Amino acid sequence: MAFTFALTHTDGAARAGVVTTPHGVIETPAFMPVGTQGAVKALTPALLEEAGAQVILGNTYHLWLRPGAQLIARRGGLHRFNGWPRAILTDSGGFQVFSLAERRTIDDDGVSFRSHLDGSAHRLTPEVAVDIQACLGSDIAMVLDECPPHPSPKEVLARSLALTTRWADRCRRRLEELRDGARIDGLAPTNPGQVQFGIVQGGVFPDLRRESAEALVALDFAGYAIGGLSVGEPNEVMYEVVGGVAPVLPPAKPRYLMGVGTPADLVEAVARGIDMFDCVMPTRNARNGQLFTRVGPLNIKNARFAEDDAPPDPECGCYTCRHFSRAYLRHLYVAGEITGSILNSVHNVAFYLDTMRRIRHAISLGTFAPFHRAFLRDLDQRAFAS
Amino acid sequence: MAFTFALTHTDGAARAGVVTTPHGVIETPAFMPVGTQGAVKALTPALLEEAGAQVILGNTYHLWLRPGAQLIARRGGLHRFNGWPRAILTDSGGFQVFSLAERRTIDDDGVSFRSHLDGSAHRLTPEVAVDIQACLGSDIAMVLDECPPHPSPKEVLARSLALTTRWADRCRRRLEELRDGARIDGLAPTNPGQVQFGIVQGGVFPDLRRESAEALVALDFAGYAIGGLSVGEPNEVMYEVVGGVAPVLPPAKPRYLMGVGTPADLVEAVARGIDMFDCVMPTRNARNGQLFTRVGPLNIKNARFAEDDAPPDPECGCYTCRHFSRAYLRHLYVAGEITGSILNSVHNVAFYLDTMRRIRHAISLGTFAPFHRAFLRDLDQRAFAS
Numbered sequence: 001m002a003f004t005f006a007l008t009h010t011d012g013a014a015r016a017g018v019v020t021t022p023h024g025v026i027e028t029p030a031f032m033p034v035g036t037q038g039a040v041k042a043l044t045p046a047l048l049e050e051a052g053a054q055v056i057l058g059n060t061y062h063l064w065l066r067p068g069a070q071l072i073a074r075r076g077g078l079h080r081f082n083g084w085p086r087a088i089l090t091d092s093g094g095f096q097v098f099s100l101a102e103r104r105t106i107d108d109d110g111v112s113f114r115s116h117l118d119g120s121a122h123r124l125t126p127e128v129a130v131d132i133q134a135c136l137g138s139d140i141a142m143v144l145d146e147c148p149p150h151p152s153p154k155e156v157l158a159r160s161l162a163l164t165t166r167w168a169d170r171c172r173r174r175l176e177e178l179r180d181g182a183r184i185d186g187l188a189p190t191n192p193g194q195v196q197f198g199i200v201q202g203g204v205f206p207d208l209r210r211e212s213a214e215a216l217v218a219l220d221f222a223g224y225a226i227g228g229l230s231v232g233e234p235n236e237v238m239y240e241v242v243g244g245v246a247p248v249l250p251p252a253k254p255r256y257l258m259g260v261g262t263p264a265d266l267v268e269a270v271a272r273g274i275d276m277f278d279c280v281m282p283t284r285n286a287r288n289g290q291l292f293t294r295v296g297p298l299n300i301k302n303a304r305f306a307e308d309d310a311p312p313d314p315e316c317g318c319y320t321c322r323h324f325s326r327a328y329l330r331h332l333y334v335a336g337e338i339t340g341s342i343l344n345s346v347h348n349v350a351f352y353l354d355t356m357r358r359i360r361h362a363i364s365l366g367t368f369a370p371f372h373r374a375f376l377r378d379l380d381q382r383a384f385a386s
Numbered sequence: 387m388a389f390t391f392a393l394t395h396t397d398g399a400a401r402a403g404v405v406t407t408p409h410g411v412i413e414t415p416a417f418m419p420v421g422t423q424g425a426v427k428a429l430t431p432a433l434l435e436e437a438g439a440q441v442i443l444g445n446t447y448h449l450w451l452r453p454g455a456q457l458i459a460r461r462g463g464l465h466r467f468n469g470w471p472r473a474i475l476t477d478s479g480g481f482q483v484f485s486l487a488e489r490r491t492i493d494d495d496g497v498s499f500r501s502h503l504d505g506s507a508h509r510l511t512p513e514v515a516v517d518i519q520a521c522l523g524s525d526i527a528m529v530l531d532e533c534p535p536h537p538s539p540k541e542v543l544a545r546s547l548a549l550t551t552r553w554a555d556r557c558r559r560r561l562e563e564l565r566d567g568a569r570i571d572g573l574a575p576t577n578p579g580q581v582q583f584g585i586v587q588g589g590v591f592p593d594l595r596r597e598s599a600e601a602l603v604a605l606d607f608a609g610y611a612i613g614g615l616s617v618g619e620p621n622e623v624m625y626e627v628v629g630g631v632a633p634v635l636p637p638a639k640p641r642y643l644m645g646v647g648t649p650a651d652l653v654e655a656v657a658r659g660i661d662m663f664d665c666v667m668p669t670r671n672a673r674n675g676q677l678f679t680r681v682g683p684l685n686i687k688n689a690r691f692a693e694d695d696a697p698p699d700p701e702c703g704c705y706t707c708r709h710f711s712r713a714y715l716r717h718l719y720v721a722g723e724i725t726g727s728i729l730n731s732v733h734n735v736a737f738y739l740d741t742m743r744r745i746r747h748a749i750s751l752g753t754f755a756p757f758h759r760a761f762l763r764d765l766d767q768r769a770f771a772s
Binding site (some may be wrong): 037041042044046067074075327328341342 | 426427428429430432448452457460468673716717724725727729
């Protein structure tokens with residue numbers, strides 16, 4: 001099945017739609033649980049499907065270094081390797097190289113670095129990023145972008161942006177070569193229907209963001225991501241940047257806000273026209289004992305839950321909330337039981353996916369604005385900070 | 387539902403039957419996955435039910451120290467606390483006190499010790515062991531036994547045995563008091579249908595084992611366990627002891643071999659008249675990357691599995707074997723992913739429970755002897771040792 005995006009409803013700037021991929025549909029606005037090393041931590045594909053996930057994210061940097069992109073290609077691609085039958089989006093590896101790898105040096109052609117696993121030397125270029133993702137066979141691949149640290153001076157961001165735009169062009173060309181039959185060390189891409197998204201950079205500067213967006217739109221990607229946010233800037237600044245960039249992007253293409261965020265962030269970004277999200281927060285926080293609810297998160301390790309027979313979220317219908325109490329989940333957390341990580345992850349991922357369903361439902365009814373207000377009112381910001 | 391045991395088939399010394407408990411039936415010979423701290427590690431109740439588990443074991447020592455027996459009683463008992471709707475057997479805490487606790491001192495009345503968690507002082511007596519298990523509300527409770535180290539001189543074992551028999555009598559009396567309405571710090575037992583098994587001790591000495599069995603049979607327990615085995619003695623010695631004890635036990639009561647064992651141990655013990663088993667081996671070994679198969683276990687971390695597209699066990703129908711390759715499971719193990727522990731545990735528990743199903747089937751057909759021979763022939767003992 002070819003990649004398509006169809007808008008089904010708009011409500012103010014908020015949009016609902018359907019992305020079609022070679023591995024099934026993604027209803028948008030969509031949240032993508034993160035499977036960094038090919039598995040969403042403490043979950044199985046069956047548990048993810050039960051929670052309603054339609055797409056997960058895989059990290060190119062991690063899978064490239066271990067077990068290796070070509071090993072996965074020889075297995076038939078990431079979908080066959082990890083048993084996830086639905087859509088997969090892979091990032092380009094850039095963000096991890098800039099944040100995880102050791103001793104990295106950037107030049108115009110690419111970036112040289114040493115692996116955080118064993119110190120071995122590697123080189124990532126736009127073409128290599130495309131080739132790795134072609135081996136993985138994700139349904140949506142991302143272009144390689146430079147990710148300067150936040151905050152960076154405007155002139156640094158402007159130079160970085162120019163580089164990112166040139167790299168986006170090279171990614172586009174490499175994908176076309178592969179579509180025209182080019183091979184990767186003799187291997188064919190494992191997903192002929194794979195498409196590529198561009199990534200808008202430019203920090204917190206509206207003019208740079210606009211310049212980046214316009215340059216990428218000229219390259220005609222299948223979708224557009226907004227990168228370089230949720231890296232330490234205030235929430236309000238992030239919302240402003242998103243609100244400024246979205247209108248510059250073509251309405252007929254999906255818009256993906258990378259690495260974001262809290263439940264409130266998702267609602268705020270949808271209100272500004274975003275269609276897709278990914279974040280480690282639901283799974284990472286689950287393993288740390290933080291459970292999301294409509295009135296804010298609760299820290300299950302807190303002694304006040306020791307004899308609390310209520311489910312984590314009385315309004316949630318997930319497996320965890322149907323069968324287990326806060327008292328039991330607290331015991332599992334305190335006792336260091338893996339089963340606690342599983343049950344907490346099941347709930348948090350279900351909470352995020354339910355939030356997206358509620359968002360889509362409100363947009364389809366034309367009631368997103370009152371939903372947005374009620375959602376923020378329900379969130380007890382004090383509980384959130386606890 | 388009252389506790390009952392009905393033999394359905396015998397085949398030589400091997401027996402097939404059905405135990406009925408207040409929380410459903412247990413087809414025997416049965417294997418009980420171990421949920422030390424109230425959860426079978428890296429699994430959920432749903433995954434255990436999918437694998438066909440009918441009974442799990444809970445550890446009195448661990449649950450008593452954390453989160454506390456009375457806390458669990460206030461939640462309505464262990465079944466309500468941990469969401470496991472089927473049968474539960476609890477041990478007495480004795481084995482853990484003798485092997486885990488710090489600075490323990492035994493006297494005729496009981497054993498004083500310090501917790502391995504925080505060094506706090508506690509005292510376990512036969513009556514306390516019964517009361518804790520009454521709070522937990524397991525379907526089958528075990529009497530408190532003394533567990534001398536292996537090897538111990540015969541005179542030490544004889545003295546220990548006399549103590550264990552006196553403790554068994556006190557456990558029996560305390561259970562009757564509770565049935566007659568006694569309360570535990572004001573709390574009622576959470577499972578009025580709970581029954582008690584005695585534990586045969588006596589080390590590797592046939593005359594001591596016989597003496598122990600006869601003394602316990604006179605006390606008329608609902609079932610009988612064989613304790614103190616699989617503690618370092620050679621397999622053949624364990625099989626001999628089991629073969630000597632089983633015929634002394636009443637045929638109409640279930641027989642439980644505690645803490646055993648490998649798949650071969652299970653088959654050998656069934657051949658000598660055992661009905662129930664528990665062992666941490668399937669779950670612990672899963673987390674260490676050892677997967678059981680009919681031809682012996684495989685160590686998934688081995689580099690030779692890096693590109694092996696076969697499922698862990700091509701003859702297994704579990705979720706893991708239906709969806710995942712050795713190559714993927716090796717990657718998850720090497721990458722330290724919790725998902726690997728889940729998938730490996732799903733397989734190993736399914737393998738153990740399937741083995742019990744095959745055993746029951748063979749007994750019901752009267753073909754246990756050829757099954758037994760074929761089972762041992764299939765096991766590649768060299769692979770097992772690897």
